[in-house]
Amino acid sequence: HYLQDKYRIICMDIRGFGRSHCAKSKFTLYDIADDIIKLADHLKLTKFVICGMSMGGYIALRACLRYRERVCGLILIGSQAERDNEETVQNYYFLSKSWGDINIRNNIIEQLLPIIIGKNERDQDSWRVTWGSYDNEIIKNAMHAMLTRDEIIQQIKHITIPVLVIHGEQDLGIPVEAAIKLRANLKYARLAIIPQGAHAVNITHANITNHIIKTWLQDYFC
Numbered sequence: 038h039y040l041q042d043k044y045r046i047i048c049m050d051i052r053g054f055g056r057s058h059c060a061k062s063k064f065t066l067y068d069i070a071d072d073i074i075k076l077a078d079h080l081k082l083t084k085f086v087i088c089g090m091s092m093g094g095y096i097a098l099r100a101c102l103r104y105r106e107r108v109c110g111l112i113l114i115g116s117q118a119e120r121d122n123e124e125t126v127q128n129y130y131f132l133s134k135s136w137g138d139i140n141i142r143n144n145i146i147e148q149l150l151p152i153i154i155g156k157n158e159r160d161q162d163s164w165r166v167t168w169g170s171y172d173n174e175i176i177k178n179a180m181h182a183m184l185t186r187d188e189i190i191q192q193i194k195h196i197t198i199p200v201l202v203i204h205g206e207q208d209l210g211i212p213v214e215a216a217i218k219l220r221a222n223l224k225y226a227r228l229a230i231i232p233q234g235a236h237a238v239n240i241t242h243a244n245i246t247n248h249i250i251k252t253w254l255q256d257y258f259c
Contacts, residue, residue: 039247047076052182053175053182063178063182066092066099084109090237091210095186098113102192105198114203115211118193118219119190132145137173152210153235155237199227199253202219202220203249204231204234205234205242209235209236213230
């Protein structure tokens with residue numbers, strides 16, 4: 038609600054998340070990029086800023102590369118342009134294969150909560166319920182899309198629109214070095230590092246994150 042007084046905010050349910058029903062078969066991040074454009078066409082939006090957090094940032098970058106004439110700005114929160122290292126890939130494959138076992142699922146969730154959400158128990162409680170409700174098949178397909186993504190660190194050098202990179206200083210999921218590398222490979226990028234922030238700074242440090250976004254929008258757009 039922070040930005041709605043001045044900007045039109047659209048929150049899209051992507052495949053595999055929220056209440057979307059289009060995730061029972063395998064898909065790629067580029068399929069979701071296509072979905073974004075279809076939604077924009079439906080809403081009669083010719084140009085827009087895309088904000089993506091973590092995997093959402095992977096999608097936002099690919100949407101920009103594929104539809105450069107439509108995207109006028111990018112906001113990337115806790116994200117990166119490179120693929121995950123092999124250890125991370127194997128850990129996520131274990132997650133997707135084991136999600137159907139409720140005991141393993143609960144154990145995985147407890148391990149992920151401090152990494153992604155941080156140590157705040159109230160924030161953890163909310164996401165514990167949300168993650169626990171995710172369907173096994175949907176998780177598998179979402180993980181497959183994320184883990185089979187292509188390497189785009191070289192391609193992003195051709196992005197010429199303003200980009201805001203926000204990252205938690207203490208992000209254990211995607212280390213802050215990934216954000217620094219993003220900034221180095223993007224022509225018109227601004228980097229904001231959130232002190233003591235974990236992975237999901239848009240949740241744990243919502244006020245400062247929203248302020249950074251609003252300032253950037255005012256500087257580059259209106």
